[in-house]
Amino acid sequence: xxxxxxxxxxxxxxxxxxxxxxxxxxxxxxxxxxxxxxxxxxxxxxxxxxxxxxxxxxxxxxxxxxxxxxxxxxxxxxxxxxxxxxxxxxxxxxxxxxxxxxxxxxxxxxxxxxxxxxxxxxxxxxxxxxxxxxxxxxxxxxxxxxxxxxxxxxxxxxxxxxxxxxxxxxxxxxxxxxxxxxxxxxxxxxxxxxxxxxxxxxxxxxxxxxxxxxxxxxxxxxxxxxxxxxxxxxxxxxxxxxxxxxxxxxxxxxxxxxxxxxxxxxxxxxxxxxxxxxxxxxxxxxxxxxxxxxxxxxxxxxxxxxxxxxxxxxxx
Numbered sequence: 001x002x003x004x005x006x007x008x009x010x011x012x013x014x015x016x017x018x019x020x021x022x023x024x025x026x027x028x029x030x031x032x033x034x035x036x037x038x039x040x041x042x043x044x045x046x047x048x049x050x051x052x053x054x055x056x057x058x059x060x061x062x063x064x065x066x067x068x069x070x071x072x073x074x075x076x077x078x079x080x081x082x083x084x085x086x087x088x089x090x091x092x093x094x095x096x097x098x099x100x101x102x103x104x105x106x107x108x109x110x111x112x113x114x115x116x117x118x119x120x121x122x123x124x125x126x127x128x129x130x131x132x133x134x135x136x137x138x139x140x141x142x143x144x145x146x147x148x149x150x151x152x153x154x155x156x157x158x159x160x161x162x163x164x165x166x167x168x169x170x171x172x173x174x175x176x177x178x179x180x181x182x183x184x185x186x187x188x189x190x191x192x193x194x195x196x197x198x199x200x201x202x203x204x205x206x207x208x209x210x211x212x213x214x215x216x217x218x219x220x221x222x223x224x225x226x227x228x229x230x231x232x233x234x235x236x237x238x239x240x241x242x243x244x245x246x247x248x249x250x251x252x253x254x255x256x257x258x259x260x261x262x263x264x265x266x267x268x269x270x271x272x273x274x275x276x277x278x279x280x281x282x283x284x285x286x287x288x289x290x291x292x293x294x295x296x297x298x299x300x301x302x303x304x305x306x307x308x309x310x311x312x313x314x315x316x
Contacts, residue, residue, distance in 0.1 A: 020044050035065055039271060040072075046275075046305040050146045053076060054306075069104065070241060074274035074306065076112070081307045085116055091245055098129035098139075110142060119146050137163060137173035141180055148184055179210045209235045209242060217249050225256040243273035247282060262286070275303040277310045284316060 130200035280303035
C-alpha cells in the first residue's frame with residue numbers, strides 16, 4: 001500500500017492523470033472491494049475537473065458500498081455545488097424510507113429540505129414520516145429540534161423530556177434523544193444537566209459513539225488527553241470512518257503535543273469525510289502553519305472541486 005501511494009503521488013505531481021487512472025483501474029481489477037482505491041480514483045477525476053466522471057464514479061461507489069453514508073453525502077454535496085438541487089432531492093428520496101427506522105436517509109432528506117426549502121418543508125416531511133411510522137422517537141425528536149432552533153427553547157426541551165419519560169425501556173432511540181437533549185442543554189448553559197444525560201447514556205451503552213465524542217470534547221477541555229484518546233479509540237472501534245471522532249482525536253493529540261499524530265488524524269478525517277470542506281480546511285490550515293504550501297493546496301483543491309462555491313475554501 002505504501003509503494004502504491006508513492007507511485008500514485010508521483011504521477012499526480014507530474015499531472016500524469018491518465019497513468020494514475022490506468023494504475024488505479026488495474027489495482028481495482030485485482031482488489032475490487034478496496035474502497036480506498038475508489039477514493040483515489042475519485043480524487044484524480046476531481047483533479048482533472050471531469051465533472052461527468054466524478055458523478056459517474058460517485059454513483060458507482062454508492063452501488064458498490066451501500067453502507068458508506070459518506071459517499072452518499074459526497075454525491076449530494078457534488079449535486080449542490082452544481083446547483084442541481086432536483087437531482088439531489090431525487091437521489092435522497094430514492095434511498096430514503098420513512099417507515100424503516102434503520103434508514104437514516106429519510107433524516108438526510110428532512111435536513112436537505114430544511115436547507116433548501118426552509119423549516120416548514122422539513123416539518124411537513126417529518127409529519128409524513130410520523131404518519132408512516134407512528135412509533136418513531138426520532139421524528140418527533142427532530143420536530144422538537146426545529147422548535148428549539150427557531151427560539152421555542154423551553155417548549156422543545158419540555159417535549160424532549162416528555163418523549164424520554166414516556167419510554168417504557170431503554171433503547172437506541174431514547175439514548176439518541178438524551179444526546180439531543182444534552183446538546184440543547186449545553187446551548188442554554190446547563191452543562192451539568194448535559195453531562196448527567198451523557199453519563200446515563202454511557203451507563204447503558206459504553207460504546208455509544210455520540211456520547212463518547214461529547215465526553216471526549218469535555219476531557220480535552222479539561223486537559224485529560226489520555227481519557228479523551230481512550231474514549232475516541234472506543235468510538236472509532238465502533239465507527240472507524242467517523243470524521244468527527246478523528247478530528248477530536250487530532251485535537252487531543254495537539255493538546256498533548258503530539259503534532260505528527262494530530263496531523264495524521266486530520267488527514268484521515270479528510271479521507272473519511274470525502275474531502276468535506278470543514279475537514280479539508282482544518283488539515284490544510286495546519287499544513288500552512290508548517291509552511292507546507294503544496295501539500296496544503298493538494299488538500300484544498302479536491303474539496304474545492306466538489307464544493308466550488310464554498311467561501312471558506314476559496315478564502316484559504
